[in-house]
Structures are given as structure tokens and as C-alpha cells.
Amino acid sequence: MALAAAGVLALVVILVLVTGTGQDDPPQQLIAAAPNPSSAPASAPADPPTGANIKVVSAEATCPPGGTPGMDAFDGRPATAWSCGRSFNVDGQVLRIDLGRSYAIDSIGLVPGWDDIATDGTDQWSRYRTVSRVSYRFNDERITTFTQRTLDQRRLVTTKIEPPVHASQVVLTVLQSSSAGTADATAISTIVIHGH
Secondary structure (H helix, E strand, C coil), X not given: CHHHHHHHHHHHHHHHHHHCCCCCCCCCCCXXXXXXXXXXXXXXXXXXXCCEXXXXXXXXXXXXXXXXXXXXXXXXXXXXXXXXXXXHHCCCCEEEEEEEEEEEEEEEEEECCCCCECCCCCEHHHHCEEEEEEEEEECCCCCCEEEEECCCCCCCEEEEEEEEEEXXXXXXXXXXXXXXXXXXXXXXXXXXXXXX
16 A cells, blocks of 8 residues: 555655646756767876976085085995084084975985995994974975974984975974084085976
């Protein structure tokens, strides 16, 4: 009985929808559209442009005698590093990096010590101080500054920069270093600036 009542109710609803309510309603049509099987599928949104490692034009620092050139951190050779002595045993070494033109910089990474074992077997990592905390100041409109803690890890430690910063120069400042050995100089083996 309930099944019959449900069937009658469904029939009444269909008749009302098809014939209308008796008022002067404009006729309504139900249009169903299916995609044309020959049409191509919608394309996925394009990936954002991918960047690359930025080639640095120059990297300069003013260090006490005995340091190495700033560009040594960008040459890709494991036997070299930028090293800079601490004036009056205080951190604050500054490396001014010129990119030559403006880039959208999306990350900066560094190896926060001298990651090399010399031919005589001397581990340079344990000889030089490691960079524990560093800041990057960009020459964009806001003079954006990022601070990075490295935890003195013997590997490339990268800071993502989101959103990317548009700049042509970066000023790296060693805010804190850790004593790993006898030299009162801080070393950075590698610096990688990434963007497009």
C-alpha cells in the first residue's frame, strides 16, 4: 500500500512539473548538455616558471689579513671556501653579493663551514668556525631581510624565500658562529642563490 502511495505521489509531482501549476508561468525547459566526445580535455594550469642557480658577478668582504676571497664560496670547488677572521673575536663578518641584475630570488643555501679534507688529511671543518646564524638583506623596495639558523650542519642548508624577493644584491652577515677549531675565522664553503 505504501509503495502504491509513493508511486502516485511521484506521478503527481511529475505531472505538475510538466504541465505547470495552471498559472501564467512561462514555459521552462530543462536542457542537459554532455561534453562533445571529440573535444580535447581541459588543460591543467601551467606550472610557475622554474628557476636555476644564479651566477654571481661579485662577492666582496672586508676581512682582517688571512681571509680568502668571497667568490671562493661560489666557485663550486670543494677545496675552497670564503673565510673571514673575526675582528676583536666578534662575529659580524659581511659579504656583499652582486648578481649583476635583478632576479626573483626564491631560495638561498649555504654550507656553513669549510667542508673539505686537505691532501695532508686535515679536516678543514674542524679547523674553522662554523656559521650558526646568518642574515640575508636584499636591495628590494622593502629592504627585505631573512635570518637563517644552520645548526652547524655539514651540508647545504637552504632557506626558502616565499614570496620570491626581486633583488640584484644580497648582503650576507654572519650573526653567530661556533668554535670548531683553532682558527678565529669563520668559513662558508658554498653559497647557492636560486631564482629566475
